[in-house]
Amino acid sequence: MSVLVVLEQRGGKWNRMSFEALAAAEKVSKASGKPVRAAVLGAEVDALAQDAAAYPVDKVVALDHPLLAQYTPDGYTAALEQFIKAVQPAVIVFPHTYQVRDYAPKLSTRFGKPLISDVVDVRANGSVAFVRQLFQGKLSADIHGASDPQFVSIQAGAFRAAEPGGANAPVEKFSVNLDASQIRSTPEEPFREAQRSVDLSAAEMIVSVGRGIKEKENLPLVEELAKVLGAELAASRPICDNGWLPMERQVGSSGQTVSPKVYFAVGISGAIQHLVGMKGSKTIVAINKDENAPIFEAADYGIVGDLFEVVPALVDEIKKAKA
């Protein structure tokens, strides 16, 4: 019995979240006394497997097959199903990436289990429980699987990534049986949309607006704040989904990643997919009428209040300060 962590790579490069998942797996391992194993999938992943062996793991196993060169949910699920059946880990830990969201629930279903997804912490007092956020961060829950194996994915940024160091772990190969006929989907090459005309990553100051603004007609309010500050305007996803601001102004996991000197989050609740795009900002100011909004956990300065009153007052104060 082991704690298995499934590391993610694309084109021979690690997804950094893999090592955050490894850190979570270490915590489960300490609590349960079961060793951590790492698996890496792909075609010709020897070098990566060797690289993984330098991390704090008991063993690294390479699931190597030409049909795993390109990610497909059918290929990955079949390969890991065979491996998990063979080694019977107690807990299987993944980084909660878009790729994992795409196949891990399919895999866990083959074992009659749900995926305990997007976990932010591991609690270990006697037994192990996983902490998840509900309601986009407004509620927490402690959860455990009714029986092993338990399938768990770890939220971005929830754990400090494990570091390499110490003795090299042994590397093994697991031979996967895969046939092209098992793979139903044909992925094309990933691409980016045409060059963005705004590069928010270079902005020194950003005023970012969320659904709290209520209507497109109210946008001039935050535009004014951005203007007096000399800041770029950005937004949370729903604002761009509604077409109120162009997609290229979206901050978050599916938008831009920014790290300005000051980030004003105006009427933004602070869902994780937004936070990952802006938490590297030097100073974060949040304006929100809900004192329990998760954005306050990320903020240095929080104003609990109605943005329709606070923002105009702020514009006046900044004008005064700059005069």
Add this chain to the structure above:
Amino acid sequence: MKIIVSIKQVPARDSALRVASGGKWLEDSDLTYEMNEPDAYALEEALQLKERLGGEVVVVCAGPERAGQTIREALAKGADRAIHVQAEEQALLDALSTARLLASAIQTESPDLVLTGLQSDDLGYGQTGVVLAELLGYSHATIVMEVEPQDNMVRVKRELEDGWFQHVNLPLPAVLTIQSGIKKLRYATLMGIKKAKTKEVKTVAGSPSAPEMVMDQVYLPQRQKQTLILSGDANKVAHELVEKLKFEARVL
């Protein structure tokens, strides 16, 4: 083209969340409900596909009695009929049990496409659609931003991380989990609301399987960071904030 859309009723976004005594779930009396937002986008995509290609849009929803209201809303927007799998909220806290209930209702319909939202706003498991695909034996794609059916295939545009996208081709039948923003949402018309009253809603009693996931307790998250919170009169807090930004953070 026959399209099933799975729609969940969730607590309204600005509901005050109060943990019920016993700490297992929320105080129900505080909550009002609405359609899960990504599901509204899944419905919109289904309706536009039907308008283009013909066929039928059937809504499936697992939930208690009150979910009927969200089902009517979907019918008012243009869905042709609905299946309401009746089950208590406690039985729907596990994504696998929920997907099993939905799968048994969908199986007999033999659709070409099943559209789900990519994630629920309350539980946020982000997996029910993928689990459904596995239970039904259908192909699937997640976080979908464009749907182009072609013969016995569908070509979709998937969103990847950091502004990357990818097209994927899948054989039908397929389950697609739809990302918010895929199309502009419509409102129900008065005519639509009227018509919805005459549309068929089949209710089936769901018999949930034993949960594989145990929710030990729910609680409000503890604050870990020292955030300086300013509250009170708008002019006063605006003044205080500007002082802080000027002299403490030194960013103005």
